[in-house]
Amino acid sequence: MGRAPCCDKDKVKRGPWSPDEDAKLKNYLAIHGTVGNWIALPKKAGLKRCGKSCRLRWLNYLRPDIKHGGFTEEEDTIICTLYAQMGSRWSAIASKLPGRTDNDVKNYWNTKLKKNFMAGKVGLKSLTENDNTIPSTPSLTQSCNTFDAGYGFNNNEKNIGFDQIHDVGVSEIGASNNNIDMNPMVSMSQDNSSIGVNNNCDQAGDDESLEPLMDFGFGVGSDFASSCCFPEWVDFSYADIKTN
C-alpha cells in the first residue's frame, strides 16, 4: 500500500498549461495571495488541476519575480561553486540566485552546465571573509589550510586540482572520526567520482581499507580530474557520505 494520491488523477487535467489556466491561477493568487491551501486552490480558482501542479506552475513559471532569460557567467560560477559544496540541493542553490527556481537550476545543470564544468570551462568562486553568497557550513575538511599544514601548499593558492589531492597524504582530517586519525590517505576512486579516506592502520594500498568519504554523484572523467580545480574554501560536508 502506497501513500494515497493527493488528487484523483482521472478528474484533473494534466500536461501543459493553457494561457487561460495561467490567467485563472494568476488572478486567483493576485486576489487571495499564495498563503493558504494549495490542495483546495484549484477548486476555488475554477481550475481542473491538482493542487501540486498549481503550486509548481506558480513557483516555476508564473511568479512575477522569475527570470526567464539565459544564465549569466556569474550565475554559472555560483551554481558550480555551490554544487561542489553542497551537492544537488537545488532549492538551496536557487535561493542564492534571485529570480531562479530550483527546477531552472537543476535543468540547466543537467543539460549544459555539468558538461562545461567537467570540461573545466566554468571556474569556481573564491570565498572571501565578507562573501555572503555562500552559506556558512560546518566544515568536514579544513581544505587548503589542512593540506597546507603538513605538505607545504601555498595558503594563497586558490585552487587545488583533483590530481593534486589524488593519493596525497594529509596530516589531519577536520571531522573527528576516530577511525581516520592515523595518517589517513585521501584517494580518488577509479572513475574519479568519489574520494575515499584510507585508514593507515590497514595496509597501505589495500583496496578494502579505503573508506568511502565522498561521492560526487557523477562519474568524473579523467579530463575533469586533471583540469578542474576547487578553491580552498570548498568543503564537501554536504556531499553524500556512503557507508559500506
Place this chain on the structure above:
DNA sequence: AACGTACCCAACCGCTTTTGC
C-alpha cells in the same frame, strides 16, 4: 525534404519534512 538524434525545459512522481490537531 525526410529522417534520426540530441537537446531543452515544463511537468509529473513519489519520497521526505514540516505543520497542525
Place this chain on the structure above:
DNA sequence: GGCAAAAGCGGTTGGGTACGT
C-alpha cells in the same frame, strides 16, 4: 507524542524543437 495532511524537494519523464546527415 502520534498521526494525518500539506508543503517542499529532487529525480525522472516526455513533448517540442534544433541540428546534423
